[in-house]
Amino acid sequence: MAIYQADVLTERVTKTLLAAGASAEMARSTAEALVAAEMQGLSSHGLSRVGQYASHIRSGRVNAQACPTILRSHGAGVLIDADEGLAFPACELAVQEGIRRARAFTIAFSGVTRSHHFGAAGLHLDAVARANMIGFAFTNSPAAMPAWGGRRALFGTNPIAAVFPRRNDAAVSIDLSLSEVARGKLMVAAREGKTIPEGWALDKQGLPTTDPKVGLDGMMCPAGGVKGAMLALMVEMLCVSLTGASFGFEADSFFSDEGNRPHIGHVFLVIDPAALGGLDTYYARTETLLAAMLADDQVRLPGSRRQQLAQQAAQAGIDVPDAIASELVA
Numbered sequence: 001m002a003i004y005q006a007d008v009l010t011e012r013v014t015k016t017l018l019a020a021g022a023s024a025e026m027a028r029s030t031a032e033a034l035v036a037a038e039m040q041g042l043s044s045h046g047l048s049r050v051g052q053y054a055s056h057i058r059s060g061r062v063n064a065q066a067c068p069t070i071l072r073s074h075g076a077g078v079l080i081d082a083d084e085g086l087a088f089p090a091c092e093l094a095v096q097e098g099i100r101r102a103r104a105f106t107i108a109f110s111g112v113t114r115s116h117h118f119g120a121a122g123l124h125l126d127a128v129a130r131a132n133m134i135g136f137a138f139t140n141s142p143a144a145m146p147a148w149g150g151r152r153a154l155f156g157t158n159p160i161a162a163v164f165p166r167r168n169d170a171a172v173s174i175d176l177s178l179s180e181v182a183r184g185k186l187m188v189a190a191r192e193g194k195t196i197p198e199g200w201a202l203d204k205q206g207l208p209t210t211d212p213k214v215g216l217d218g219m220m221c222p223a224g225g226v227k228g229a230m231l232a233l234m235v236e237m238l239c240v241s242l243t244g245a246s247f248g249f250e251a252d253s254f255f256s257d258e259g260n261r262p263h264i265g266h267v268f269l270v271i272d273p274a275a276l277g278g279l280d281t282y283y284a285r286t287e288t289l290l291a292a293m294l295a296d297d298q299v300r301l302p303g304s305r306r307q308q309l310a311q312q313a314a315q316a317g318i319d320v321p322d323a324i325a326s327e328l329v330a
Contacts, residue, residue: 022086046120129173146229250263
C-alpha cells in the first residue's frame, strides 16, 4: 500500500490516460473524477477504472479524441453528444448548461447521448450544489439486470443521484445503484479473489451465486426486488428514449476490452430553489427536516461519510493498493 497526495495521483492518472491515447481534456477530467471517487472511498468507481478506460481507448471502444458538442438546444433543454468518448467532458458541459439554464428557467434538463461509463453519479452534482441548486443525475448502463420475471439481462444497474445544498454545511448527497450493489463491487471482489454475499448476483441461468466472476458473466439482483426493476425501467426510458442513446441490451459490457462503443445516455436535472419558495424558505425547511432526522443519534445523513473520507484523504493522502499502483505504472 502506497500513499499519494491527490494532485500527484491526478497527474499520474492523467499521464496514464494520455499514454493510452486520450486527448488532454478527456484525460484531465477523467483523472479528476476518478481521484475524487477514490478520495470518497468509492474504489469501485475510482482508480480501479483507470486500466479499464485505458484498455477501451486502446481497443477502440472509446473515441480517444472525442469533442462533446451541443446537438440541440431549446429553452431549458439541451442535448449533448459525447462523441463516443469517455463521459466526463460531456457531463461537465451538461452540468454547466444545466446550471446556466436553471438560472433562466427555474428548471433545466440536460441530456447526454453516445456516451460511456460516467463514474460515481453523485460527483457530477458537486457543481450544482456549489451553485445553491438542487440536482439529479441518471444514467443507463450495459444490460446487467432482468426485467421483473425475466431470465435475461435487459436493464443496466442504472445509478441515480441527487444533491440538496445547505446554507452552512455540506450538501446532502444521495447516490445509489438500482441493483442490490454496484456492479463495480463485483469487479473489485473478482480482482481481489474474494467471494460476494448471496443476494448480490445471479449466474447466467438466474440462480444465486457467491462467485463475483460468475456474477459479472451473469446478472445483478435488483434492489428491493420488483421496485428496483421498475425504477431501472424508468431510468432506461428517461436516459434513452429522450436522448436517442442505446438501451442497456444494445450496449456491450464495460468489463471487456472487446465490444461496441456503448452509446449509453445520461440525464441531469437542475432546479433553482430561489425561483420557487426562495432560498431562505428552502434552507429553513431543509434544516428542519435534517434536524429531525439527526435527533436520532443512529441517523447519518446521506453523503456524510463520503465527505469525511474526502477530507481525510485531502489531509493525509490516498491509500493506493500495490496492484493498482503497479497497473498505473504499467
